[in-house]
Amino acid sequence: MNSAELLELTCSQAWPPLLEDRIGDWRLRWADGFTARANSALAIGDPGKPLPEALRAVCDFAHDHGVPPVVQVIQNTSTEDAIAAHGWVHHVEHRPAHEVRVMTGPLPRGTSAGAVVLDEPTPGWWELTTGGAEPAEAPRHVLGTGKVGFGVVESDGGTAGAVRGGIVGEWLHIARLEVREEFRRRGLASGLMNAIGAWGAAQGATGVVLQVALGNSGALKLYENLGCTEHHRYRYWAPAPGACEDRPS
Incomplete structure (x- = not known):
């Protein structure tokens, strides 16, 4: 597991959802719609099944709990490329925070x-x-x-x-x-x-980590002035319209 993945898991532990389930290593999170971080699937590691099945499981979990299906993915990774290849798109409805800088720095x-x-x-x-x-x-x-x-x-x-x-x-x-x-x-x-x-x-x-929306220029400037630098970025992805409908009961 690389440093970006380890840091994402750290951030996830600091922002616990009400309910968490797993697809292999992926974490399915629900917190009654309070923040995307706590209501998305964190796509870190191996989902333990073919990607189309994993994404279907993300959809089912989201629909079962009344939130939109969303996947949080580290930017510019093979996982992100694969999710895009399966028809998912940037979750721009979550503007301005659909793309996030993860920053680290001294206390x-x-x-x-x-x-x-x-x-x-x-x-x-x-x-x-x-x-x-x-x-x-x-x-x-x-x-x-x-x-x-x-x-x-x-x-x-x-x-x-x-x-x-x-x-x-x-x-x-x-x-x-x-x-x-x-x-x-x-x-x-x-x-x-x-x-x-x-x-x-x-x-x-011994150090700080922050997740900051790319569009939050004021916060980014403050954190940079305090010595924080970008570690990596992540984005939220959602299924294209019609690609993730509820399964019939």
Whole structure:
């Protein structure tokens, strides 16, 4: 298994679905539609059956659980070429995040600008990262499972910024970095990154990994300024229209 595949498995462990099944080495994931990462098949390794059968199984699993059939594939690999050859297409409906850069770098170190990392998310953290102070089961599970830190910075009596950090082995997986629009360009994003970096170091992490939509130029610039570089990319693929209909019951 190469380094990109190993890193994808690490990221998958840091973002656990509600339900996971397997086709050989492939992971079929469902989280009631909350994020593509937790509701797609991670095509890593050998599916243990011919590719048309594996893709049919992806379709069946998705239809059984009420989500669109989607496969997450490392870009520019033989697996991606084979899936394209079987009539699947880029899942552009998931714009702007159908193509993602996976970045790695050192643990951020510097001033936290008032940010702190909590063991439990606050209502303000949930509201900023998911849009509601009382999230449903799926986001609670995906974002709250594992060794997780919840970074927040408060200002003017409310939550101005938030971030999530999850530990998998020696990696700190960072996600859900958000700063309210009226508080941007004040250094809060860097402060949150520094705070979650210090927390990760205390948990034994030695580096960070992030999954960033290619179109998220602001986040990419921030992470590059913190020393992160691209490790690899992945894309989401979906069946062409009419190619993955429900089987008759």
